[in-house]
Amino acid sequence: MNRIEFMSELEKLLQDMPQEERSEALTFYFDYFNDAGEENEQKVIAELVSPQKVAATIKADVKGQDASSEYSENGYTDTRFEKKDAPMQRNAGAGNSRQANAWTSKPLKIVLIILIAIAACTVVWPVLAGVFGVAVALLFAAFGLFIGLVIGSIALMITGFVIFIVGLTKIAVALPVALLTSGSGILIFILGLIATVASIKLCMVVYPAMIRGIVNLIRRPIYGKADKKEEG
């Protein structure tokens, strides 16, 4: 970067300032480069750091008369800029305190829930017990239904097998009847077999789903909804 590039960049950056302030500042730095001489041009540019920094310094002072800037061994530091430089640190602090709040409020929540439960005892417990009883009954009914399907299918299979055997015993007496009986026996057996396999498959799908549903239902009031989301 040379002085012409530096000055045109600075001019661009000062465009939102009042005309007078802008031309004063540009005149100063124009003179400054002239007086420093060509041999010092790069040194001056290096010491000014960047057009952005120069523009920020000019604007900061025009906006407000200050006690907010200091000149230290590191050169000029504007405390207003320093604050902007360290937002991470402050955010981290705020985050910590938020977390601390959350931790203190959780036991409080639990205590409140217990108090409400005690207060509601007299009315809620009988109703709750009734609802619970119905739910358990429905649950067992569902379990029973599917187990029933399996048992029914197995029974069908056994019946088919028995008919097949009975048919075979009739072979010597009346061949056509025996063939018909044992044939239908085999047919029933196969139907039973298919039904058994299908109903066991159905149970394998339905029972885990039911158990998962129940577990979630129980977990929810204890761990909150967040846990449920994580599982899904």
Added chain:
Amino acid sequence: MIFNTGAALLDAIVLAVVSREAEGTYGYKITQDVRKAIDVSESTLYPVLRRLQKDECLEVYDMQFDGRNRRYYKVTEKGMAQLNLYRVEWKNYSKKISELFEGGDAS
């Protein structure tokens, strides 16, 4: 330097530097002279000069030099009064600090 230079002290230093030249002096020279005493970055001085100018402690005029206009700064009467105030304040302040450092009478 390990001590910070506050805005008031920097004003005082700039006024003192400019006041040494009866006919006034220009931006680059002011910066170099100030930097002989304290370590400030080059971009620091313009806002200070501009502020002192607005407060009527400095006046500016343009003069031909080397075939171009050069802006000169000169301390006004108000500026001289301000500088004298700074001088007195600094004398008291530095004297007290020196006494403390050099183990003078604490009372």
